[in-house]
Amino acid sequence: MTTMRAVTFAEPGGPEVLETTTAAVPTRVNAELLIRVIAAGVNPIDAKTRAGKGAWPGVTATPVVLGNDFSGVVVEAPYESFPLQPGTEVYGMGMVPRMSGAYAEYLTVSALSVARKPPSLSHVEAAAVPLAGLTAWGMVVETAKAHEGQRMLIHAGAGGVGHFAVQFAAYFGAHVIATGSARNAAFLRELGASEVLDYTERAFDEAVDAVDTVIDLVGNVGGDTGSRSLRVLRPGGLYVNGPTGSFPTMAAEADALGVRATGYRVAPDAATLAIITRLIESGDVRVYVDRVLPLEEAAEAHTLIESGHTRGKIVLTVAEG
Numbered sequence: 001m002t003t004m005r006a007v008t009f010a011e012p013g014g015p016e017v018l019e020t021t022t023a024a025v026p027t028r029v030n031a032e033l034l035i036r037v038i039a040a041g042v043n044p045i046d047a048k049t050r051a052g053k054g055a056w057p058g059v060t061a062t063p064v065v066l067g068n069d070f071s072g073v074v075v076e077a078p079y080e081s082f083p084l085q086p087g088t089e090v091y092g093m094g095m096v097p098r099m100s101g102a103y104a105e106y107l108t109v110s111a112l113s114v115a116r117k118p119p120s121l122s123h124v125e126a127a128a129v130p131l132a133g134l135t136a137w138g139m140v141v142e143t144a145k146a147h148e149g150q151r152m153l154i155h156a157g158a159g160g161v162g163h164f165a166v167q168f169a170a171y172f173g174a175h176v177i178a179t180g181s182a183r184n185a186a187f188l189r190e191l192g193a194s195e196v197l198d199y200t201e202r203a204f205d206e207a208v209d210a211v212d213t214v215i216d217l218v219g220n221v222g223g224d225t226g227s228r229s230l231r232v233l234r235p236g237g238l239y240v241n242g243p244t245g246s247f248p249t250m251a252a253e254a255d256a257l258g259v260r261a262t263g264y265r266v267a268p269d270a271a272t273l274a275i276i277t278r279l280i281e282s283g284d285v286r287v288y289v290d291r292v293l294p295l296e297e298a299a300e301a302h303t304l305i306e307s308g309h310t311r312g313k314i315v316l317t318v319a320e321g
Helices: 044-050 123-127 130-143 160-171 182-191 225-230 250-257 270-281 295-307
Strands: 003-009 019-024 032-042 069-076 089-093 106-110 114-116 151-154 175-180 195-198 211-216 233-241 260-263 289-294 313-317
Touching: 003 295, 019 295, 032 123, 032 130, 032 295, 044 295, 069 106, 069 123, 069 130, 089 123, 089 130, 089 270, 114 270, 123 289, 123 313, 130 160, 130 233, 130 270, 151 160, 160 175, 160 182, 175 182, 182 195, 211 225, 225 233, 225 250, 233 250, 250 260, 289 295, 295 313
Parallel strands: 151 175, 151 211, 175 195, 211 233, 233 260, 289 313
Antiparallel strands: 003 019, 032 069, 032 106, 032 313, 069 089, 089 114
């Protein structure tokens, strides 16, 4: 087992730069696991990195294998008594390009990044969870401290991160106001949104004000969503921005308006992922997969993710399992 099938790219560009090829199986060292990948999640950061943004500045060698989310089976464990021995079904996330990517048949990843796969989920469903779920948890629970009575506006609530953010906020008792299209209104209410604002019918800043927290998964890349969000916060309210590079003037604008603002960047965390696993297994959190494509159609997956209109997650199937 020295080579594997993988999707790589050598130079930044559009989705067409992604190609299915043969690559060397990564070598496990120290406290890493070698995982046989069965499914890989597709995230906006993948497309940004492919286009020369996102994590591209950290690339030191090409070709690059993308993909942070994965679900699969342990092939090699760090040591004999490690809890996740070969054959264990696991899921987790790494950080491309600091690790080998999940758009491949095998990857190596830190033991701190891997948890047991939720038994109730298929590998495809499980691959949709780690990056989006951990991002939503970090923004909603750790940063915004979701709690009963809190009025929380969540932009793009039906998306990959958004559909977890809505559920986490509602679980902890927040009054969730989610923005989305009309086709996603019922879906958002099922997830726990108390109010749904159709952005195609009415501007959100005409419909709400004095909210405690804004979870912004859009930023200023379209319609000045970030700037307008700051203005619907109560004095001292908190704005949390997710998309990388989407609101460069955030700090100055927030300071001028007397509100708080912070970005958020996710990190692999098996302990938190284990908490999310328990919420999934108890039925309090559900996972929605919009599209499932074979690994060879990674370019199509990137085209879809860049459209900005997916519901839940897009997942690539890498192997049977």
